[in-house]
Amino acid sequence: MIAYPKAIHDAWLPVCAVRELRGKPQRRLLHGQPLVIFEGTTGPAVLRDRCPHRNVPLSNGWVENGNVVCPYHGWAFSGDGTCTAIPGADGPDGQCAEAVPCRVANGLVFANPSATPRDFAPLPFPVNDDSFDHHVWPTRYRGSLIDGMENLLDPAHPHLMHPRIVGRNPQRIRVEVLRQQFADHVQCTYNEAERRRGWLPALLEGQRLNGVGLFHGPTTCQLGFIGKDGPKLFITAVFSPQTVEDVQAFAIFSTPKGRLPAWLKGQAMVAFHRQIIGQDQAMIAAQLDNLRAFGGPKYTQGPIDFIKTPMLRLMQGDRLVPSEERFTCWL
Ligand code: FES
Ligand SMILES: [Fe+2]
Known part of the structure; x- marks a missing residue:
């Protein structure tokens, strides 16, 4: 109905608050695209919310040792999308979920799935002021x-x-x-x-x-x-x-x-x-x-x-x- 301008599609936008990531992976949409956000080993991570195996939403699964685990067959993915485990097999065979660039600032997880991302713009005063x-x-x-x-x-x-x-x-x-x-x-x-x-x-x-x-x-x-x-x-x-x-x-x-x-x-x-x-x-x-x-x-x-x-x-x-x-x- 309303198409948003390219400047909005290219912007870094918040997808969830850091404190919403308490254990369970969170599903959010950004411009209609489903994302899963979870606490990875090095901080919040964002993937497209689709298991590469059979397209199940990873957000229906759980987080284990900083990996999001798909609830269907148990494949596990790290924050950069790498498949780290396939239950019943000797090891993962190079399958990946699709990672989305993200960064954390001001208690928020920002994501930017655009192919032509704008620079990250810090929020205005006083959001970064310690006083x-x-x-x-x-x-x-x-x-x-x-x-x-x-x-x-x-x-x-x-x-x-x-x-x-x-x-x-x-x-x-x-x-x-x-x-x-x-x-x-x-x-x-x-x-x-x-x-x-x-x-x-x-x-x-x-x-x-x-x-x-x-x-x-x-x-x-x-x-x-x-x-x-x-x-x-x-x-x-x-x-x-x-x-x-x-x-x-x-x-x-x-x-x-x-x-x-x-x-x-x-x-x-x-x-x-x-x-x-x-x-x-x-x-x-x-x-x-x-x-x-x-x-x-x-x-x-x-x-x-x-x-x-x-x-x-x-x-x-x-x-x-x-x-x-x-x-x-x-x-
Ligand atoms: S659909 Fe995700 S592991 Fe099979
Ligand atoms: Fe109002």
Whole structure:
């Protein structure tokens, strides 16, 4: 229904969180291709999820001594796809499963099955900054990639869909927006003229002044909340299409190190956001159903949709011409 651009097919995309690899091999799709991810002898490994013997999914098997074992006849494969054992035979005879290049960063396993891979791009600040605690939360939704990414960065829907966060429609405050385009990302800074009501500002961000929405092509979104005395919270989400209507989104919550233990903050973040994300997921699924019913997407650009146009270009792998623009709106 929707073909994703080559820039997305060539990108390194996360396929699972490292902590999801507890013993059992995991099956995930990337652009419709089944992959099996497991803990190999030298770290996480990714193979195409197909035993070369009789095409059984290796993810139905188990992991033994860093090898994934096929459940049908017990052939075992190491992380680079080499067959290491064939039960009942003297030894393996050179059969291989197909390995997919992978790398581990920020608690995520990234894979790139493309024949023309792009360079691996590190995630934006503060994901690699040690003065922050980071908590990875893998989620998944039914819907299109662009609708999900736009939803995360869209400042115009929370009044209606999550009124407890920012205040109920039509209570709004004046916000000055600065949109900055850089070659490989676009950033909108929302400078609020007054303090918000709502639970999120009160509980999480204290004296929140600025919100930041950032998109790094081809599939990385980030929300930042900056208080008077510095950053309070960043949510970086990397989106990874299993198919054109089933998307994984890996959120990383980053908070400045402090007295609270990282695990406690992580769990609190997830608990707080679970309901919000559920509401968004229902809306994105409804978009998908309608997109199907009408035979494809048709979008109108609204006056406060600040980020969609440059986002679409970055998804295509285009570079943006650096620029700065200012807007005023009521959020
Ligand atoms: S199908 Fe996998 S070992 Fe035979
Ligand atoms: Fe939302």
